[in-house]
Amino acid sequence: MEAAKAHNKNRTIALQIMKSALQKALLAPGANYAEEIEQQILIKLKSDYEKSIAEFKKANREDLVQEDSEQLEIIKEFLPKEPTKEELVDYVLKLKKDNPAINIGSAMKEMKAKFPIVSGMIISVIVKENL
DSSP states (O other): OHHHHTTOHHHHHHHHHHHHHHHHHHHSTTOOOOHHHHHHHHHHHHHHHHHHHHHHHHTTOHHHHHHHHHHHHHHHTTSOOOOOHHHHHHHHHHHHHHOTTOOHHHHHHHHHHHOTTSOHHHHHHHHHHHO
C-alpha cells in the first residue's frame, strides 16, 4: 500500500505479482502455507524475471530491461542472501573432502539442497570446476 501511495510503480507491480503468486499457490487443493513454499515461489519468480530480462536484452528493449531489473531487485529483497562464489566453492571442496568418491550428480543434489536460491546452472559450473 505504501508503494502505491508513494507512486513507486515498479515496487507496486512487483509486490502485486508476489502477492498474486503466493495466493495462487495457497488456493491450490491441499496447499498449506510454509516458508519453504513461499521461498520456492519467490525463487521461481526471480528465475522468470532473469529469463525475461535476458530476452529483452536480446530484443534491445532497454526500457523493459530497466523495468524488470527494478522489479527483480524488489523480489530479491524477500529472498535470503545469495552465497558468494567462494562459499559455493568451499562447500564443494568440503563435500569432496568428506566423500572423495562423490560424483557430480550427488554433489549437485547436495548443493541444491543447501543453497536453494542459487540457480542449477551456477551450481553445475562450480561443481564441475571443483570436483
